[in-house]
Amino acid sequence: MKVILKVWRQNNAESQGAFETYPVENVSGDMSFFEMMDMLNDQLVLDGKTPIAFDHDCREGICGTCGLFINGRAHGKIRAITTCQLHMRSFEDGETIVVEPWRAKAFPVIKDLIVERTSFDRIMQAGGYVSIKTGGTPDANAIPIAKRNADESMDAASCIGCAACVATCKNSSAMLFVAAKVSQLSLLPQGQPERVERAINMIAAMDEEGFGNCTNTGACEIECPKEISISHIGRLNREFLKASLKG
Amino acid sequence: MLNNKIPSGPLAEKWTHHKFSSKLVNPSNKRKYDIIIVGTGLAGASAAASLAELGYNVQAFSYHESPRRAHSIAAQGGINAAKNYPNDGDSIYRLFYDTIKGGDYRSREANVYRLAEVSNNIIDQCVAQGIPFAREYGGLLDNRSFGGAQVSRTFYARGQTGQQLLLGAYSALVRQMNTGQVKFHPRHEMLDLVMIDGEAKGIVTRNLITGEIQSHSANAVVLATGGYGNAFFLSTNAMASNATAIWRAYKKGAFFANPCITQIHPTCIPVASDHQSKLTLMSESLRNDGRVWVPKKKGDKRHPTEISEDERDYYLERLYPSFGNLVPRDVASRRAKEMCDLGHGVGETGLAVYLDFADAIERMGKDVVVQKYGNLFDMYKQITGENPYEIPMRIYPAVHYTMGGLWVDYNLMSTIPGLYILGEANFSDHGANRLGASALMQGLADGYFILPHTIGDYLSGKLGEAVSIENDAFSKTETDVKNRIDNLLSINGNRTVDDIHKELGLILWENVGMARNKSGLEMAIESIPKLKDEFWKNVKITGTADELNPELEKAGRVADFLELGELMARDALNREESCGGHFREEHQTKENEAKRNDEEFSYVAAWEHKGESLPAELHKEELIFENVELTTRSYK
Numbered sequence: 001m002k003v004i005l006k007v008w009r010q011n012n013a014e015s016q017g018a019f020e021t022y023p024v025e026n027v028s029g030d031m032s033f034f035e036m037m038d039m040l041n042d043q044l045v046l047d048g049k050t051p052i053a054f055d056h057d058c059r060e061g062i063c064g065t066c067g068l069f070i071n072g073r074a075h076g077k078i079r080a081i082t083t084c085q086l087h088m089r090s091f092e093d094g095e096t097i098v099v100e101p102w103r104a105k106a107f108p109v110i111k112d113l114i115v116e117r118t119s120f121d122r123i124m125q126a127g128g129y130v131s132i133k134t135g136g137t138p139d140a141n142a143i144p145i146a147k148r149n150a151d152e153s154m155d156a157a158s159c160i161g162c163a164a165c166v167a168t169c170k171n172s173s174a175m176l177f178v179a180a181k182v183s184q185l186s187l188l189p190q191g192q193p194e195r196v197e198r199a200i201n202m203i204a205a206m207d208e209e210g211f212g213n214c215t216n217t218g219a220c221e222i223e224c225p226k227e228i229s230i231s232h233i234g235r236l237n238r239e240f241l242k243a244s245l246k247g
Numbered sequence: 248m249l250n251n252k253i254p255s256g257p258l259a260e261k262w263t264h265h266k267f268s269s270k271l272v273n274p275s276n277k278r279k280y281d282i283i284i285v286g287t288g289l290a291g292a293s294a295a296a297s298l299a300e301l302g303y304n305v306q307a308f309s310y311h312e313s314p315r316r317a318h319s320i321a322a323q324g325g326i327n328a329a330k331n332y333p334n335d336g337d338s339i340y341r342l343f344y345d346t347i348k349g350g351d352y353r354s355r356e357a358n359v360y361r362l363a364e365v366s367n368n369i370i371d372q373c374v375a376q377g378i379p380f381a382r383e384y385g386g387l388l389d390n391r392s393f394g395g396a397q398v399s400r401t402f403y404a405r406g407q408t409g410q411q412l413l414l415g416a417y418s419a420l421v422r423q424m425n426t427g428q429v430k431f432h433p434r435h436e437m438l439d440l441v442m443i444d445g446e447a448k449g450i451v452t453r454n455l456i457t458g459e460i461q462s463h464s465a466n467a468v469v470l471a472t473g474g475y476g477n478a479f480f481l482s483t484n485a486m487a488s489n490a491t492a493i494w495r496a497y498k499k500g501a502f503f504a505n506p507c508i509t510q511i512h513p514t515c516i517p518v519a520s521d522h523q524s525k526l527t528l529m530s531e532s533l534r535n536d537g538r539v540w541v542p543k544k545k546g547d548k549r550h551p552t553e554i555s556e557d558e559r560d561y562y563l564e565r566l567y568p569s570f571g572n573l574v575p576r577d578v579a580s581r582r583a584k585e586m587c588d589l590g591h592g593v594g595e596t597g598l599a600v601y602l603d604f605a606d607a608i609e610r611m612g613k614d615v616v617v618q619k620y621g622n623l624f625d626m627y628k629q630i631t632g633e634n635p636y637e638i639p640m641r642i643y644p645a646v647h648y649t650m651g652g653l654w655v656d657y658n659l660m661s662t663i664p665g666l667y668i669l670g671e672a673n674f675s676d677h678g679a680n681r682l683g684a685s686a687l688m689q690g691l692a693d694g695y696f697i698l699p700h701t702i703g704d705y706l707s708g709k710l711g712e713a714v715s716i717e718n719d720a721f722s723k724t725e726t727d728v729k730n731r732i733d734n735l736l737s738i739n740g741n742r743t744v745d746d747i748h749k750e751l752g753l754i755l756w757e758n759v760g761m762a763r764n765k766s767g768l769e770m771a772i773e774s775i776p777k778l779k780d781e782f783w784k785n786v787k788i789t790g791t792a793d794e795l796n797p798e799l800e801k802a803g804r805v806a807d808f809l810e811l812g813e814l815m816a817r818d819a820l821n822r823e824e825s826c827g828g829h830f831r832e833e834h835q836t837k838e839n840e841a842k843r844n845d846e847e848f849s850y851v852a853a854w855e856h857k858g859e860s861l862p863a864e865l866h867k868e869e870l871i872f873e874n875v876e877l878t879t880r881s882y883k
Contacts, residue, residue, distance in 0.1 A: 012794070030519040038524055042743045045798060050790050053797055055312075057485040059525045061626065062410055063316045078629075085629050110456055111795045118433060121313050125425040129418035130377045134297040134695045135368070137375035141332060144386030154379040154404060157411060161315055190377040 322409025350678020480752025679827025
């Protein structure tokens with residue numbers, strides 16, 4: 001099959017970007033989206049042109065490195081996958097595919113389709129952990145945890161930090177990302193001692209990085225490749241409210 | 248010449264005695280030391296956090312934008328520990344024994360025992376961090392079984408155990424980043440090691456966004472940069488996983504141990520086309536409930552559900568009645584290849600076998616299967632377009648892990664003083680074959696519980712040592728790095744980096760893959776240097792050195808794989824025996840099992856770089872077994 005790519009090209013953070021069009025021939029349905037991009041890039045190199053820069057690594061949907069806006073959808077139109085898990089069989093022969101980077105104030109474009117997401121690390125630094133040191137911990141089975149809570153905590157913990165939630169949110173809010181971590185730890189006994197500070201500090205860090213507010217549109221939940229529920233945002237709001245009253 | 252520093256005394260007391268007899272650094276002196284850690288996966292992140300907690304100044308480097316992107320994140324199945332929570336007879340000694348045996352008696356007793364000993368601490372640590380491991384209804388931790396063991400000792404977090412453990416180590420790391428005790432350098436790739444007076448005192452990096460070449464000095468350097476499976480081009484490794492850091496260290500004098508010993512994982516999704524960029528693993532835990540089979544009739548192209556029970560060969564259950572589908576990885580992989588070579592392979596290419604869950608779904612119900620393996624099944628469906636709840640999965644072996652790596656002593660120090668190697672990047676604990684759920688265990692053991700105890704022994708002798716990037720060694724190394732980059736960019740030939748990498752991968756897969764023989768290895772040793780020449784004459788990289796340039800990054804890594812590939816073949820040729828993941832066709836039993844030669848090859852092959860034009864020199868570290876009896880591995 002053949003597809004026509006309209007790709008966002010931008011030299012660096014300072015420069016102005018623009019779309020460029022590339023027809024790609026001999027595409028097979030079994031190719032992943034990135035394998036199609038690899039093929040295009042190899043051709044660009046042989047033609048003496050600069051290949052398209054895009055972030056990717058594990059190519060199995062878990063590292064959270066990749067993330068493209070494809071035809072206006074974060075990670076493309078298929079639910080519950082990352083861009084690297086998208087296969088060309090999901091497109092029509094001859095289809096025009098518009099490819100853009102994540103767009104959010106807190107994620108400046110570094111080059112072409114690559115954005116800077118270190119703001120996520122800084123939010124985590126504000127409290128996305130249990131303050132223990134290596135060693136001296138109790139026996140693992142000394143802390144029984146109801147399976148229901150452990151499972152729900154794991155639902156939240158499965159966040160891969162890809163930022164599709166931010167990219168798709170009209171307010172560029174990082175609430176689902178923050179909620180996933182706060183919810184994971186608030187459901188577990190290990191997270192209790194720092195519960196108050198965690199909610200307040202992580203929200204403050206999120207605001208400081210320039211992410212927008214949540215207006216409950218639910219778009220984040222739809223585009224999340226790990227299907228993390230916005231019920232975790234509800235829990236974050238409760239945690240934050242309780243913490244604010246205590247604080 | 249090779250002093251492995253294994254402490255004397257009874258096996259079970261070695262580590263305790265060693266910790267006591269190692270020199271310590273006074274708490275108030277720790278802040279006077281700088282430590283560089285390259286790589287922030289499980290081993291690197293856990294080491295960085297633990298050393299920072301102790302008070303050392305840590306500089307951590309990753310070519311990723313964040314430590315959470317490291318490929319440790321992709322480990323699915325679980326992590327072993329000798330907790331014996333299921334009351335099924337496990338113990339530290341049994342975990343030690345299974346690991347030594349599973350490694351086909353090519354690892355050190357003392358290292359493996361220590362690994363088993365600290366395994367329980369790892370689980371305690373991870374639970375305390377808030378890692379949501381799978382639990383039973385009573386609230387206690389659940390375990391499952393894994394290949395190479397007859398007890399259930401594997402802790403897991405759905406099919407995302409690596410992710411959860413990495414995020415745990417990452418959380419400890421960001422906490423230290425927040426206090427400033429760790430300075431993290433994202434998107435910085437180490438391109439060379441800096442040596443002063445024969446010791447490792449720093450690194451030279453390239454800022455992947457700006458292209459800037461920078462020097463960083465320290466009192467000690469730790470490499471936790473993962474394995475080199477991507478030498479094969481197609482592997483389950485992430486796209487950027489590479490050997491450059493350890494290869495640069497090798498060229499500065501660190502010995503490379505057992506480079507030929509690679510693990511080919513039995514349960515991966517088969518190759519679909521020439522454009523394939525990587526292979527996806529399906530967790531080995533699937534072999535707990537899935538049954539592996541091929542049609543008895545050669546070339547049987549019927550739909551699998553049309554092939555009746557008595558027309559199927561459940562060959563692992565037939566050949567290995569006691570371990571069945573849970574034989575170790577090397578055995579499962581080789582048998583799959585053998586079945587396909589004999590013409591029983593399935594799918595369009597004939598290079599696949601079935602992994603069938605029909606019985607498991609009937610026995611446990613679909614809900615339980617969804618609960619245990621749901622995300623793996625979804626992943627399979629997304630990649631292949633087939634529904635594994637209805638049609639058996641097709642699987643085939645793929646390069647997955649490298650047991651070989653830089654040689655380290657009991658302290659995890661390489662042959663270069665001050666240079667430590669952790670995790671998959673070292674060779675230490677898995678012998679000739681790593682058991683499932685042991686990589687996570689080793690990475691975290693090295694980072695949380697071993698290095699923090701051993702690094703002080705070296706550093707205590709360096710009190711007051713001032714290392715500065717003003718030293719000439721840094722500017723010289725920077726010049727070397729810049730020249731190499733300029734050379735790469737000036738070639739302007741006709742072949743892409745990937746094109747040459749794929750050719751290297753094919754040479755290695757055909758000749759240094761699941762089955763090796765003398766003539767194939769000799770062919771590889773002859774053809775790889777030619778391909779290296781071709782690369783340096785004919786590769787084409789566009790763009791400049793002063794910008795984000797992924798092609799340039801890849802080129803540097805492939806240039807190193809081209810050299811490492813040759814060493815892998817040389818090591819495989821030297822090892823005239825079959826052991827674990829290294830199967831020499833000339834050395835097999837009548838039943839086609841690996842035939843070790845303990846008389847001549849019970850040693851670690853440690854290779855020393857002797858210069859660009861000279862062959863590497865082999866050093867042997869004898870493996871001494873005082874506690875286990877070397878037997879022929881039998882899983883029958």
